[in-house]
Amino acid sequence: MSSICQICLKNPATAHLSEINEQSGEMQELHICNSCAAKLHLDLPNNPPSIADILSMAQADAQDEPEVDVELDISFSSEDAEEESLHCPDCGISFEQFSKNNRFGCANDYEIFKDQLEQLFDELHGAKQHIGRGPNNSDQHAQLLANRIRLEKRLQDVIAEERFEEAARIRDQLKELDE
Numbered sequence: 001m002s003s004i005c006q007i008c009l010k011n012p013a014t015a016h017l018s019e020i021n022e023q024s025g026e027m028q029e030l031h032i033c034n035s036c037a038a039k040l041h042l043d044l045p046n047n048p049p050s051i052a053d054i055l056s057m058a059q060a061d062a063q064d065e066p067e068v069d070v071e072l073d074i075s076f077s078s079e080d081a082e083e084e085s086l087h088c089p090d091c092g093i094s095f096e097q098f099s100k101n102n103r104f105g106c107a108n109d110y111e112i113f114k115d116q117l118e119q120l121f122d123e124l125h126g127a128k129q130h131i132g133r134g135p136n137n138s139d140q141h142a143q144l145l146a147n148r149i150r151l152e153k154r155l156q157d158v159i160a161e162e163r164f165e166e167a168a169r170i171r172d173q174l175k176e177l178d179e
Helices: 034-039 051-064 078-085 095-101 114-125 138-159 164-178
Strands: 015-022 027-031
Touching: 015 051, 027 051, 027 095, 138 164
Parallel strands: none
Antiparallel strands: 015 027
């Protein structure tokens, strides 16, 4: 599931803006759909306004159209409050601090915040696991690697059983794989 527009709360967001507050260092994000961007006459690719300006324009637009209920969803949810209390035992960083700075404190953070990261990836990319294309020869490479591992295991077994002629044939097969 992709991110929902934070202006209309209906359509999938197609533009994802982020900016860092120079005074506090906090990062603010806004996800907006094409129709809201067009309605607010935004030129996002060439001249994106600040998030504050976009929110002001959306609020002004909502006042012009009373039937539209603009409820901007840029606050933390109750689940986010739980995330705040979770800290890495090694470096002490919280998920809230990561969200502000987009940097972890240590490698252990990936495991500590695994659930929150999966949720974040699901919101940003619509999936928790990469489903895109791989290298053109990835299937062939994986098959060769599996074959090599199978042959190396077989070679160890044959040597342990002192069947050296068969071991020589397997060794030759491994050399062929290397070429």
